[in-house]
């Protein structure tokens with residue numbers, strides 16, 4: 001708008017006062033006023049003697065003017081900017097700019113909407129996570145509070161029982177003292193008077209001397225306290241470990257699913273690849289194409305966690321597989337085919353089991369991998385079990401029964417085979 005106004009002012013400045021149109025061949029008089037060459041010539045045509053300026057009335061003795069090329073150039077520019085083609089072009093450019101600005105505005109608005117949706121989603125997820133974290137810690141706090149209360153109650157009761165025992169013991173002893181004093185008095189009196197009737201009663205006095213003192217006699221404060229002066233935190237922590245939800249599940253391998261060139265340990269917690277296939281019963285649930293094996297424990301609901309020790313083995317796949325996976329075919333490991341896996345190749349190339357593979361940049365090389373299967377959130381997550389760093393996570397986890405999955409992969413020529421093992425806490429630990 002401002003530039004439009006400037007054009008209008010310029011147009012006025014370049015307008016001839018005689019024909020009221022833009023200058024044609026503008027000329028300048030001695031008074032510096034401009035007119036069209038033809039307009040001023042016509043104006044002066046019938047005048048005799050000195051000629052005046054039509055604008056300021058200054059008179060000039062001769063009909064002289066100067067052609068002003070600068071003004072002529074400006075007039076040409078203003079005229080061109082008023083032409084139809086020029087205006088249409090400007091209109092077109094304006095329209096296009098307007099359109100592009102509008103679409104830019106739409107883009108920004110939609111980005112803002114998306115950002116707001118993300119913020120809302122983040123707040124919602126954050127609130128849900130807070131609830132979950134609170135619930136998890138509440139369970140631990142409750143366990144600890146209950147353990148503390150129960151131990152204090154046990155101490156209180158035992159102390160009270162011993163107090164009662166000792167009180168009874170005290171009473172018995174006091175009674176005995178009184179009785180002995182009575183006997184001493186009687187004997188004293190008999191001695192003084194030589195009353196022989198007392199002597200008749202003597203055996204009776206002696207028989208009363210065996211007192212029923214009860215267990216108070218045996219109370220030992222050291223024995224009592226050593227029961228409670230114990231590594232209480234460790235003892236409680238061990239108990240707490242067993243109620244963790246989920247705690248590490250002691251899963252084992254299902255021999256009937258193992259590829260014929262895999263061999264399991266006797267306790268079925270460890271699997272290793274053999275150089276040659278061994279004779280095997282043909283079972284529909286056995287993997288025959290890939291060196292895979294499943295866990296014996298299947299899960300269909302809730303939350304589960306187990307750990308697989310991989311050591312320094314340079315090549316493996318592990319995770320979760322649907323019970324329904326095809327054991328007879330060679331399939332790619334991805335959620336679409338019923339596998340949620342973490343993969344290692346060449347000793348340092350970790351990937352998440354998607355198609356195509358999603359490479360992961362891990363700082364450390366996990367020796368033990370934790371697998372977390374959460375049916376409530378439909379999530380499968382992998383952790384470095386040493387420090388519980390999250391390695392990767394799938395949020396489209398299994399529906400239906402799923403089992404722990406391990407593939408030793410075929411060992412490269414010249415490399416030694418290494419076992420993979422489900423981590424169980426030693427029995428003596430629990």
Ligand SMILES: [Zn+2]
Pocket residue numbers: 016017018019020021023024035036039040
């Ligand atoms: Zn004119």
Ligand SMILES: [Zn+2]
Pocket residue numbers: 029031032033053054055056057058
């Ligand atoms: Zn003038």
